[in-house]
Amino acid sequence: MSTQKRVLKSAGDVEGSEALRMDAEKAEQIIDALNTDLAATYVLYHQLRKHHWNVEGAEFRDLHLFLGDAAENAEAFADELAERVQALGGVPHASMATLEAEAPIEPEDEDVYDIRTSLANDMELYGDVIETLREHVELADGLGDPTTGEILRENIVQVEEDAHHIEHYLEGDTLVTEGAMQ
Template sequence: MSTQKSARQQADTVEGSEALRIDADRAEQIVDALNTDLAATYVLYHQLKKHHWIVEGAEFRDLHLFLGEAAAEAEEFADELAERAQALGGVPLSRGSTFEERAPVEPEDEDAYDIRTSLENDMEMYGDIIETLRDHVELAENLGDHATAHLLRENLIEVEDAAHHIEHYLEDDTLVLEESTH
């Protein structure tokens, strides 16, 4: 158990980074955006994992693998966001309840839904995250933090790709035949 009596840095403070040449005022805005993205990414991660665990049906294997990979990508991006926030002199979010409070996305409830509904919920969340990431890329660029803008832009490509895949899964063309009523 730690014997430290006080926190090294309060959670809602940003010091900036001398090494990165980003002052505290600009860093504060960027860290706030990164923590928002971190919160959204973890909410997305947990929803994707839920769907990965409960998917059933004829397309189980492909969807199970896709959802597992998408969750892993979200988890990896969350790590990159947290590390960047720390590099800018901030404290990354780290509590589950804080993620849901700060996220600009709304997770579905605890119930299990058919996979089409689950994927529609995922695509809605991806769309919200895409819009937020675009705004944050622009914010970082406007504040002169091109490295953060690059990090967000790279993830935006991955998020858009995952959303596009979900869009394909939701199309009506399938090899699975509906039961005939004859």
């Protein structure tokens, strides 16, 4: 635990940004949305890491590598979100408890499932994240913050691409026969 006695900025406080010419009222709405995206992205990140660590089977290598890359993509996006929150005069969510509480998505539990179930659970999270990101692009644009809108748009491309790859993994065509999977 930190020995810091003086809080420099309390979580939840929004100052806005004089440099970015963003008033506190608009900044607060955007920061709330970005912190929601940050929380959701970290929940997705941890679930992807869980699946990366636990994947088994004939397609282990490809899935292990893909899930590692997808988790890294989520982590990079989370960093961008946190940096933008800070730039707008807010405090990015950082504690595990806050991230879990503020995430609009529900991760799977601690148990390990077959990879098809795990990937289907990932697809569900990705879909929810994509819908929320699209809403937040509209919010940012409507509040006159094209930079945040662009950051979200650029990242939606990667989020959708990763989701699309999972969709391909879940297709019925596989090199593994039904009898070998039992």
